[in-house]
Amino acid sequence: MSTHSHGHAEDSHAGHDHHDHEHHDTFWTKYVFSQDHKMISKQFLVTAIIMALLAMFMSLIFRLQLGWPSEKFPFLESILGHWGKDGKLDPNFYLALVTIHGTIMVFFVLTGGLSGTFSNLLIPFQVGARDMASGFLNMLSYWFFFGSCAVMTASLFVQAGPASAGWTIYPPLSALPQAIPGSGLGMTLWLVSMVLFIGSALLGGINYVVTILNLRTKGMSMTRLPLTIWAFLITAILGILSFPVLFAAALLLLFDRSFGTSFYLSDIFINGAPLAHSGGSPILFQHLFWFLGHPEVYIVLLPALGLASEVISTQSRKPIFGYKAMIGSMLVIAFLSFIVWGHHMFITGMNPFLGSVFVFTTLLVAIPSAVKVFNYLATLWRANIVLSPAMLFAIGLVSFFISGGLTGIILGDSALDINIHDTYFVVAHFHIVMGSSAIFGMFAGIYHWFPRMFGRMMNKRAGYIHFWLTIVGVYGTFFPMHFIGLSGAPRRYYAYTAYEGFDAALNINALVSVFAILGGLAQLIFVFNFFYSMYRGKKAAQNPWGSTTLEWTAPVEHLHGNWPGEIPTVYRWPYDYGKPGADEDFIQQTVPYSETPKSNLPGEA
Amino acid sequence: MIKLLTLIVIALAAVTIWRLMRVLELVRDLRNEDEQITDKDNRVNGRLMLWFLVLGMGGMTYFTIDAKKYLLPVAASKHGALTDSYLYINFALIIVVFFITQILLFYFAWKYQHKKGQKAFFYPVDHKLEFIWTIIPAVVLMGLIVYGLKLWINITAPAPKEAMVIEVYGKQFDWTARYSGGDNTLGRSNFKLITDDNQLGVDSLDENGKDDKITRELHLPVGSKVIFKFHSRDVLHSAYFPHLRAQMNCVPGMTTEFFVEPTITTDSMRLITGNPKFDYVLLCNKICGVAHYNMRMKMVIEPADDFKKWYKTQPYVFARPDAAPAVVPADTVKTAQASAQNRKIVASK
Numbered sequence: 001m002s003t004h005s006h007g008h009a010e011d012s013h014a015g016h017d018h019h020d021h022e023h024h025d026t027f028w029t030k031y032v033f034s035q036d037h038k039m040i041s042k043q044f045l046v047t048a049i050i051m052a053l054l055a056m057f058m059s060l061i062f063r064l065q066l067g068w069p070s071e072k073f074p075f076l077e078s079i080l081g082h083w084g085k086d087g088k089l090d091p092n093f094y095l096a097l098v099t100i101h102g103t104i105m106v107f108f109v110l111t112g113g114l115s116g117t118f119s120n121l122l123i124p125f126q127v128g129a130r131d132m133a134s135g136f137l138n139m140l141s142y143w144f145f146f147g148s149c150a151v152m153t154a155s156l157f158v159q160a161g162p163a164s165a166g167w168t169i170y171p172p173l174s175a176l177p178q179a180i181p182g183s184g185l186g187m188t189l190w191l192v193s194m195v196l197f198i199g200s201a202l203l204g205g206i207n208y209v210v211t212i213l214n215l216r217t218k219g220m221s222m223t224r225l226p227l228t229i230w231a232f233l234i235t236a237i238l239g240i241l242s243f244p245v246l247f248a249a250a251l252l253l254l255f256d257r258s259f260g261t262s263f264y265l266s267d268i269f270i271n272g273a274p275l276a277h278s279g280g281s282p283i284l285f286q287h288l289f290w291f292l293g294h295p296e297v298y299i300v301l302l303p304a305l306g307l308a309s310e311v312i313s314t315q316s317r318k319p320i321f322g323y324k325a326m327i328g329s330m331l332v333i334a335f336l337s338f339i340v341w342g343h344h345m346f347i348t349g350m351n352p353f354l355g356s357v358f359v360f361t362t363l364l365v366a367i368p369s370a371v372k373v374f375n376y377l378a379t380l381w382r383a384n385i386v387l388s389p390a391m392l393f394a395i396g397l398v399s400f401f402i403s404g405g406l407t408g409i410i411l412g413d414s415a416l417d418i419n420i421h422d423t424y425f426v427v428a429h430f431h432i433v434m435g436s437s438a439i440f441g442m443f444a445g446i447y448h449w450f451p452r453m454f455g456r457m458m459n460k461r462a463g464y465i466h467f468w469l470t471i472v473g474v475y476g477t478f479f480p481m482h483f484i485g486l487s488g489a490p491r492r493y494y495a496y497t498a499y500e501g502f503d504a505a506l507n508i509n510a511l512v513s514v515f516a517i518l519g520g521l522a523q524l525i526f527v528f529n530f531f532y533s534m535y536r537g538k539k540a541a542q543n544p545w546g547s548t549t550l551e552w553t554a555p556v557e558h559l560h561g562n563w564p565g566e567i568p569t570v571y572r573w574p575y576d577y578g579k580p581g582a583d584e585d586f587i588q589q590t591v592p593y594s595e596t597p598k599s600n601l602p603g604e605a
Numbered sequence: 606m607i608k609l610l611t612l613i614v615i616a617l618a619a620v621t622i623w624r625l626m627r628v629l630e631l632v633r634d635l636r637n638e639d640e641q642i643t644d645k646d647n648r649v650n651g652r653l654m655l656w657f658l659v660l661g662m663g664g665m666t667y668f669t670i671d672a673k674k675y676l677l678p679v680a681a682s683k684h685g686a687l688t689d690s691y692l693y694i695n696f697a698l699i700i701v702v703f704f705i706t707q708i709l710l711f712y713f714a715w716k717y718q719h720k721k722g723q724k725a726f727f728y729p730v731d732h733k734l735e736f737i738w739t740i741i742p743a744v745v746l747m748g749l750i751v752y753g754l755k756l757w758i759n760i761t762a763p764a765p766k767e768a769m770v771i772e773v774y775g776k777q778f779d780w781t782a783r784y785s786g787g788d789n790t791l792g793r794s795n796f797k798l799i800t801d802d803n804q805l806g807v808d809s810l811d812e813n814g815k816d817d818k819i820t821r822e823l824h825l826p827v828g829s830k831v832i833f834k835f836h837s838r839d840v841l842h843s844a845y846f847p848h849l850r851a852q853m854n855c856v857p858g859m860t861t862e863f864f865v866e867p868t869i870t871t872d873s874m875r876l877i878t879g880n881p882k883f884d885y886v887l888l889c890n891k892i893c894g895v896a897h898y899n900m901r902m903k904m905v906i907e908p909a910d911d912f913k914k915w916y917k918t919q920p921y922v923f924a925r926p927d928a929a930p931a932v933v934p935a936d937t938v939k940t941a942q943a944s945a946q947n948r949k950i951v952a953s954k
């Protein structure tokens with residue numbers, strides 16, 4: 001396995017001196033403390049898949065509770081012990097499951113997993129670099145991530161239970177163990193895990209930005225970058241600007257919890273006694289949290305949109321429509337994402353005028369989002385669409401982006417949000433626009449770049465089955481949830497049996513749970529396909545999808561430094577698909593205009 | 606036993622999927638495929654796209670019509686009627702855009718599927734089109750923003766002076782209401798004064814508090830103007846009145862408020878919903894601990910006369926000052942009840 005890295009030891013081109021000496025990969029340096037972007041990307045992906053399965057399993061457990069609140073499920077006791085006594089889920093543990101499910105999905109799967117996997121895999125490959133700017137920091141980024149996942153998982157085994165205050169961990173609930181058992185050691189571990197996670201995100205993000213700005217190959221101007229890279233760049237910048245704020249929020253919370261400060265606490269009487277905290281404001285925490293929290297939504301979404309853009313253009317055999325508008329809309333979305341956080345706080349008693357400003361900025365986001373959707377539709381129009389599993393998932397992403405984005409228009413309007421804030425309508429909205437869109441983008445990425453990662457193809461039939469079951473499962477789960485919300489049912493409720501106005505929640509919830517279980521089972525097909533194909537998939541061709549971008553010009557085997565010879569030079573933009581006059585329906589970025597006189601457009605010489 | 610069964614089920618599921626993978630692999634090898642996408646794949650999945658579109662749209666429409674019975678009944682507050690009609694405008698717009706874009710998306714995926722020897726239409730950019738589909742959403746959204754903000758300003762405008770002041774007080778895990786009495790001013794309160802008998806920590810030295818009344822149900826006269834003042838003593842709660850289309854967080858250390866004008870009595874709403882047992886409710890809508898899901902209070906909207914009758918029966922925060930000195934601490938509760946009785950008699954004279 002380690003012999004391939006010697007193949008190019010002779011060609012000593014200036015500036016890449018690390019290729020001039022022999023590599024001796026041991027098991028530890030190759031698989032564990034690897035500094036190679038390709039290996040690190042796989043580490044991120046496999047870790048994220050495992051965490052995603054855990055989080056999905058949790059959601060199925062609480063879906064059982066929500067769907068059939070008066071049934072008993074004896075096996076719960078065997079899995080959960082005293083949290084599932086007599087087959088009934090403990091209400092405290094219900095909140096813990098919801099909290100950890102949300103945390104894992106948002107941070108570990110769709111931030112760490114999505115950006116970590118694909119930024120690492122694609123940035124060096126697509127900009128034409130031997131590796132990340134700093135392989136060491138990159139390795140550190142993964143191990144911080146791993147540590148953070150390990151701490152979060154460990155918190156599940158704490159006696160009093162893991163953090164239970166919701167993934168948004170609003171104090172005072174998250175600050176006071178008297179208020180909920182999960183706010184004891186469980187919450188401390190949550191905070192430690194998050195601090196590690198932020199470390200990982202920052203190390204990764206800085207590396208991505210530096211690599212994209214400095215290590216582009218000859219000819220790779222910013223306007224010749226694939227949209228994936230633009231998405232990763234903007235995402236990384238968002239992360240660098242917003243994660244430190246979450247860090248500050250978490251740190252202050254840690255102080256309030258452990259050292260008796262009063263940043264977030266004031267005038268509290270609990271468990272029969274007044275607390276000494278005075279002068280703090282719980283609302284301050286929300287401002288800090290959502291200053292990260294909203295950009296976080298786009299940290300989750302933009303990479304998925306980037307991957308989908310690439311897949312859609314490639315498999316449509318047609319250039320992405322409005323390349324510059326796509327970049328522009330991402331930049332506008334990213335900018336706006338920093339000035340809309342107040343839409344999560346309309347009913348915290350915020351000054352109504354400030355609320356108006358946030359309504360305005362929030363609804364503005366719909367404009368660049370609409371542009372993106374129309375551009376995707378224009379790309380598909382009169383295309384020559386190859387419906388690969390990746391393409392199906394990319395189309396699914398666009399569908400969710402539309403469905404979920406539209407309900408955002410309602411939630412962003414303060415006058416309407418008064419009534420639906422924190423109801424199931426919100427749960428439906430964000431699962432569709434953030435959860436499902438981003439997960440579908442991730443699936444599209446995995447199916448599309450699996451050959452690049454593992455040198456083998458995934459089984460397409462299993463991919464098709466996976467897609468169809470999943471899209472049915474997702475719409476079946478989250479579409480009806482809107483109505484539960486519109487019937488006035490709040491979220492984070494253990495049961496809807498106590499008040500008879502919750503008929504909707506009771507009746508619709510069973511249906512929702514059936515679809516959720518269907519969708520959940522479908523993921524097992526994916527998991528098996530993934531691990532099976534790693535070893536038994538068909539060997540992949542070098543450029544299996546007929547793509548134009550650089551990652552497919554490198555050999556299928558993984559080399560240190562990616563290309564055996566010189567790094568290829570780039571001569572054109574990445575979307576010359578279906579160009580009139582060309583012999584094939586794609587022209588790679590490495591082909592100079594001088595070789596394609598028949599297909600050159602005016603100005604391309 | 607159950608443990609074993611659980612394990613067996615899990616093992617069987619794993620084996621099944623493993624076999625499924627194997628079958629798919631065999632199919633692939635039998636047909637001598639290399640995982641490249643064939644015209645047949647495109648045809649099959651393209652058709653499924655159309656089926657999904659038709660069945661999905663049909664299913665959603667059917668479900669929406671069927672689920673209408675679950676939606677909240679008409680708004681029982683003045684502003685709620687306005688926001689509801691605005692909500693329907695939004696929904697109309699959203700549904701139109703939803704149908705158009707989803708139909709195009711799935712239809713294109715079927716219509717323009719790959720065929721050998723066919724080339725896509727090379728169409729990288731069209732500035733006119735882009736301009737159009739930037740401007741149209743911008744104009745529509747401006748319309749929504751203006752309409753929405755007008756409503757918002759209207760809803761959040763300062764309450765008129767005569768509005769009845771009611772404190773809604775949240776704690777783990779119940780609600781208490783405090784009416785401000787004849788002076789329409791709540792007495793000062795402080796969390797440090799909370800005792801078993803003074804759950805809201807009302808300051809007995811403040812004259813304004815002397816006529817405050819504490820209730821475990823929320824009664825509102827129909828057609829009145831009400832300003833709620835929200836408080837919490839421990840963690841965040843959120844006072845959510847789904848039928849009034851009103852919600853506001855309760856924050857320890859801070860007072861928040863919301864102005865409403867209830868318009869429909871409980872009795873009328875029972876007729877409207879056809880449900881003789883219907884009751885308005887105040888829910889907690891911010892995760893606040895283990896019994897979050899059970900934190901609620903009954904709300905009654907009734908004609909002013911009924912309200913007055915009910916109000917008279919409610920106890921004051923403090924036993925009357927003149928009765929107070931005689932009370933031994935252990936007897937407080939009894940005395941409070943007794944003095945409430947007295948007051949009723951006095952009040953009805």
Ligand code: HEM
Nearest residue numbers: 056059098099102105106166167168427435491492493516
């Ligand atoms: C198997 C698919 C999934 C199902 C059935 C599911 C279901 C649920 C349900 C029922 C809740 C509880 C809502 C509440 O009571 O407030 C929830 C919460 C949440 N889910 Fe999921 N979910 C799934 C996948 C995802 C994904 C992919 C994401 C990624 C964004 C995600 C993110 C969240 C978040 C952030 C919360 C909020 C947690 C909180 O309230 O603190 N979920 N999910």
Ligand SMILES: [Cu+2]
Nearest residue numbers: 294341343344
């Ligand atoms: Cu937001």
Ligand SMILES: [Cu+2]
Nearest residue numbers: 842889893900
């Ligand atoms: Cu509460």
